[in-house]
Amino acid sequence: MRSCLFFKEMRNISRLFVIALLAMISLSKAIAQDGDAASGETLFNNNCKACHSPKDEVVVGPGLKGIQQRRDLAWIVKWVKNPNGVIQAGDEYAVALYNKFNKAQMTAFPAFGDKEVKDILAYIEKANTAVAAAPAGATNTAQAVSGGSGPSDLFTYILVALLLVMLLVLGVLLAIVSILSKAVSGDVSSSEGTSMGDKLRNGLVAFSKNSAVRSATVWFFILMVTKATIDGMYGIGVQQGYAPKQPIAFSHKLHAGQYKVDCNYCHTGVNRGKSATIPSANICMNCHGVIKKESPEIQKIYTAIEKNQPIEWVRIHNLPDLAYFNHAQHVNVGGVQCQQCHGEIQTMEVVEQRSSLTMGWCIDCHRKTDVNTKGNAYYDKLTALHAKKSKEPLKVADIGGLECSKCHY
């Protein structure tokens, strides 16, 4: 309860000092491309991820790396809004793509406009830049610490370095300009006897003594530290990237990825109640009663059964007690894919917390997600009422999805 949170908060407060040092780095989040990569990421995760990878591997549809080089924006927007239309219109590229992917047609996103597509493209680009800069394997610890959802840190380091170089160049240029202008105005005598270097130094000293410059610098740093502190505060208690070692080295990559075992097979509660449930040992034994019995990891299950002592897994996704979350509502009723919140679980050797699980993250999704009203008589009246008022699809937020006591009581 509170005491737990207290410790967690204290631990995180100590991290703030580290974060404050990285203040400038965090600021670089503001520097973005044409589209907003952060909102693009959410859009991508909610809508595209089930079929597309931001890299170049094929999931269901093609990988989206370099999409902007392949097609122009107008085409992409048209395609996303109405893929069928583009194919029907006989667009060569589109038809080729359609045939290449076994005539499986992409879902249309009529609600997406230029803004959304640009955001997604920004995200794709960012995802690829970050990966290119940081080779695989170098886990980004700083990100886990700050808990932010911004660009990778190496990327920000580069940007900051560039910024510094540019400032330096600017300073030098200003100095040169001032010297040259003095020379031109014939004020050479005054500079007689002083070297070029001295002049530059004097110029810089004068520049730094300027009170406006000084106060601007001070304010600049205060604001940056404040922002970094606030950003850091939002990260308190957020365990994004938390990937503890488990008592048994169970691989989701193998089971869910390679062997494509359905999530529901083991997580039996996911359609029924709050908890998706960690499978009990008897579920493991359905297969491992026969398969790979001799593996030392699987032997641990046998030992547990023999000793009649349940396996103590380490809990990864820790929602605080004050928040109510129900898997059945999201998976059974809402039709949300596991990956949307848990990330590409089928690729994880060791499971880690991919989403921040903050209230902002919840609310954000509730604002953007359409209610899965199809075939559910519960929503009939609500959709009818909503249709009268608005042409937009019914969002979770429209039916009280942002109200306090939906999750807190």
Added chain:
Amino acid sequence: MENQTKRYWKGLEELRNDETFIKNAHNEFGSFEPTDSGSNKSIVDGTGSDRRDFLKVLGFGVAAVSLAACDAPVKKSVPYLNKPIDTFPSIADWYASTYAEGGDYASILVKTREGRPIKIEGNKQSSISKGGVSARAHASLLALYDAEKLKGPKKGEVDADWDVIDKEITTQLASIAGKGGQIRIVSSTILSPSTKAVISDFTAKYPTTKHVMYDANSVAGLVKANGDAFGKAVVPSYDFSKAKVVVGVSCDFLGTWISPEVFAQQYVQGRKLSSAKGGKRDMLRHYQFETALSLTGSNADYRTAIKPSQEGLIALTLYNKVTGKAAASLGADVDKMLEKAAKDLKAAQGAAVVVSGSNDPNVQIVVNALNEALGSYGSTIDLNTPVNFRQGNDLAMNELIDGVKSGSVSAVVFYGCNPVYDHPRGAELKDGLSKSALSVSFADRSDETSSLCKYIAPAPHYLESWGDAEPKAGFYSLQQPAISLIFKTRQAQSSLLKWAGLSSDFYAYLRNYWKTNIITGADFEGAWTKALHDGVLEKGAAVAGSSVSGTAGVDGAIATINSTYKANATALEVVLYEKVGMGTGALANNPWLQEFPEPITKACWDNYASISQKTAKELGLAQDDVVKVEIKGKSVELPVIVQPGQANGTVAIAIGYGREKAGKAGNGVGVNVYPLAQFKGGFVNFSAGDGTLSKTGETRKIAQTQTHDTVMGRKAVLQEARLAEYQKDTKAGRYFPHVVTSEGLKSPGEISLWNGYEKPNHSWGMAIDLNSCTGCGACVISCQVENNVSVVGRQEVINRREMHWIRIDRYYSSDAVEDLKALEIASENPEVTFQPLMCQHCGNAPCETVCPVLATTHSTEGLNQMAYNRCVGTRYCANNCPYKVRRFNWFKYFDNDNFDYHYNNDLGKMVINPDVTVRSRGVIEKCSMCVQRIQEGKLNAKKERRRPVDGEIVTACAQSCPTEAIVFGDMNDPESRLSKLLSEEKEGRAFQMLEEINVKPQISYLVKIRNKDVDANLVKIRNKDVDAKAATAESHAEHGGH
């Protein structure tokens, strides 16, 4: 609340406008006194702070930061090893079972989460309890997680092994039986037929065994009278729903007598009204003659205060008047009322019933004759299907105590009883018990009786046990465990079987008993599984009986009554009574029950001497004065409570207090008055006789909640009318406030600053029928269990900081009182109204607009939401709430040893409902309309791709109301029971509390109707008054604030 010619008040201090009352009324949150552990102030628990504490905490904080920074706290998630196929974590499992403790009975459903029982609800399949569960049965859950229970068997003071004590007890029993020594099994009422079979098997092995049953709240006199009059020594079934006139003589049948929840259901069925076209417009009329103001008396239409010494004569006079014989006078007021009651009874021939709570067989014989004369047998009373709720035999118990005292009983086994504490002759038993060679108790703790026994073989809680019950002849009920054994305990039945040399597997024994005696058909397995699933098996086999005249022996009884009762005794008489919450005191270590405000006095954590205002004045006593009550050489010291309605010249004291070995919560609370009870012809008599009261000079504050949370004299809180007025006009008694605007008078609902909220999906609401609410308080405990409401303790209740989310306001009222003298008369025998009050979930909620941090907001389903983690504790909301239903957490009430009420240990905390946040210090909380149940119900519907069905989602209070006074539902669903009820009552009894301030509550109340004659004088005053009121109402507009 002066919309009528009535004046309402919650306590005498309010009636008198005491200085403290006014001070408290204005001081919203009570005084800032610390808890009674004032000496050890600490910043950590919030009892105080100084600079040193601040530095300590700062230092700790720094240390904690550096430590905590090292490692993240790791939380473990432990799945089942082998998951039961139908059990899913986070989804509740329900089991049908039976609550049958000491003769109290209810067929129940037990809600378990992850294997832990967390809630008890009524089983509507039972035709006896019909889903009714008393406050005590709700609270009995907590006893399961009482850490002070024994963890295993004991030999004397020492822990022992079952094998060892089994061997020793068996050897000793054999040797005693071999020598022909007497063996006794002493128990309270046993409803279980299979347990009785176990006892008879035990008796077969040890033939000198006799089984003695006694009840702390005995009705042995009634059984004896029925035996004498009809040849059937039983408690008959009563059916108040068939009655048009009910007369109770010192009989608290709605609160404590025999099976109050069952009676309350029947009684209210006869009193429900409907404003619909062709709806029911008549109700039963209830006369009550009693000493202390009881729950039953407070529901009566006509109540008369009598002295205990008049009790027998009341029954006799009524009998004489009904049968047309000459009757003696008992005083003008009483005579008048008896005359009126007799007239009504005679008119309702065949649909009348007279009940008496007396344990004197002579009185009961006269009451039987009276009922016979009224034709009640066969209509409102059924002798052929007796009930088994009270089987105690006072005479046999006396014989036992004599036997133990004289040393003629060699072995005594106590089962489900604690006679050293709860029998009037407990002290004699205590002294004599050492003379028995063997004494064994099955008690769950080392209590007053078991601590004196040579062995304690602790039996588990009923939720850990197998069993059955036969509450009524031919109606069976099964008890199944909802959790496996918590401690090394063993069922009493298993122990008895083991000691009798039989297999100790009671489950097998039970099944076998049912197979041979109850389910005799071919498909036993099927029928057994069904009975286990349903919880009940009702065959309803009527016992064929000879009909003997009810007047047998009546002449003798009359003679005895005439000689033993007095029409106008003057001495101060002491009477003992049972409290609705605490009962006989068996569950004294239950903080929920200790803090449950007694329905009438609204006092908790104590018993006290109730006296009338007149008596207090005569004796020079005031509230909270500690007095010494002396009767026949015995005395107790306890504080005085000045109680309206108490008969003059009498003192009433509750049993069930003064436990010495119940546990931390129960020990030393109040005084044990069982020893004051007397015997009349061998029968326990709670009318203890003449006594004296003397002031000791000390005072002890009684923790009373009655004038807490006052509504500051706002109007239209309560609305009531008389039946005849209602029959003429369904809106009788309604108050229609008006507001002056520039466009003339308007009703407050027509003008508003606010736009209101859209409720497109659901609109949850409630209707509370003031006519159906008997004030029993089952909802209070049910809500407390469901919503993890904290217990705060006696001192904190005195500090006005109780936490109950739902309270039942008890208002006294009297007609047209203007001067002070009239006030005193008014307080002698006032009318009583109960009004359950929880958050009204206002549409224009005053609390929402003042919260600076938006911690309390409105939902699109009509709920006023409270986000605890957003709350910073300004308490502005509580201040601005016109209903005073918001509660502030002054302390952290869990994991805090200053609040030692089971929430500070791991076992006790198992009772916490995991779906509801445990609130921490510094936040406001209040009724959420059981939003967790709403969410669950909606999700279940969504999972099945449908709309929720009416009745599927019910709040804890509505669910637990035995009389269905609270109806919960979706007002957007035109087919819901609530919508239908409100549409019927819209032009009738439905009103919203404090309508004049236009806060648009989601909760409606239905006007209380009393079946009293309309007094012509009163009508005249009332009409005049209404005209005058209308004139003044026009002159000044009513605003919300003050």
